[in-house]
Amino acid sequence: MPMPASQHVQFTIRMDSELHKKAVAKCKGEFDMCLSTLIKLFLKTFVSEKGIGFHIGDDEFYKMLNSWLNKKEFEKMRGTHYPFLGPRLKDLYKA
Secondary structure, eight states: OOOOGGGOOOOOOOOOHHHHHHHHHHHHHHHSOOHHHHHHHHHHHHHHSSTTOSOOOOHHHHHHHHHHHHHHHHHHHHTOOOOOSSOOHHHHHHO
16 A cells, blocks of 8 residues: 655665666666665665664775775764764765
8 A cells, every 4th residue: 555645755876877778777687676666675674773774795895885884983983073084975986
């Protein structure tokens, strides 16, 4: 049974067109689902698990993401936004 309209929200995300094409193709080709469904599954896992809540198969990207998350946790504990050494968010997008 559909939820009342007041319980739905619209989610807009900007991404590189090549990334979008590859993501749509992989969702459809490997899992026969739309990108929207994958994002909903990711968000469901994200809010129900500790940390990020999904497995990253690329070791180099995993190390970079883990380093970035540790840096953000340290900044949060210190209560400052002074730039610490480590990867930046834009580095994760480029990986």
